Amino acid sequence: MKAWHLRDIILVTILAIFMGVIFFVIGPVYTVLSAALAPAGLQPLANEILLGIWVMAGPLAGYIIRIPGAATLGELLGAVVEMFLGGVWGASTLISGVVQGFGSELGFILTGYKRYNWLTLVISALTTTIVTFTWSLFRAGYASYHLGFLAMLFTVRFISVFLFGGVLTKLITNLLARAHVVKNIR
Template sequence: MTKQWKLKEIVLMSILGVVFGVIYLVFFLVGEGVRNILAPFGLAPFGYEVIYGVWFIVAIMAAYILRKPGVAFTAEFIAGIVEVLLGSAAGPGLLLSAAIQGAGAELAFALTGWKDYRLRVLVLSGISTAVVSFAWHLYSAGMIALAPWLIVSTLIVRIISAALISGVLGKWLSDQLAQTGVLRGYALGKELQRKRKYESA
């Protein structure tokens, strides 16, 4: 499989980045709502953590669909640019967070030489993104000031959220999209076609 990106792959990656950039911005409001609900119970720090996997999903979906080096990082960064352009409260600093999250997602695929896109690798990508982003947020978001038990607890919740939302749900959404036939010209679509031919043989 060639590692060079085709124009149609760049277009699809960009579309995914734009769509999820909008979704990410919407989920910022969702996170605020969850945070306000948990605040009276002293659990406000978990408000965003329970849904944090949402902010990694485009990197994993794009990588799973296109299967090329750099796709996870680029798709996540594009989503970050869209969020900033749409007026995210996080401001331009969000671009650095997006780059760090994209790098975290890319790490798992790099460890396989960008050759393994099974569910366990997608879940690992979500987990690696969660850990890398959490390490960054410890200082950039001041989380290091939290009680040790709260730091550990929020990390665990972020890891679970990333594994389930970006890994498991990301794969499921991509597979459903492939089932429609719109991904026929991409790696995931071609894999699905091969499976169908094998099953019908």
């Protein structure tokens, strides 16, 4: 197993900051989408549609850096960036960061940090969705929704996480593979 060295630590932090900066533009989109969906009682849907973008730092860091803990650390640092850039959710962002990061980490744990392909990304998207959804059941009171509505939220969340954490991550790493810049990505 690879261990953490100074270069990897700086790399995962810079990556997280890049993601944070790129996603900072999403903030207003989230607010507008929430406001548009709120009158119909569909505000959680805004969260589900955009969740994939927020959790992307996890699978991307995990796939590129390939050290146990990379996905969790990447996502946690993303949350730290958001917190100090002026996000309002403060400490609960940190908890969400760990939960989301651990969710995608589970995907890599289940494949033993050995296989890095489509299967890993699909499993990672699935575990991310399940873990973060369980957290939402408690945190945001999702447990009180009707079952049909809950199933809809879950499906939308999985699609979002899969598109950004799975498909987009794969497309990005394909580009990296073609450029031959990362030794272990072919």
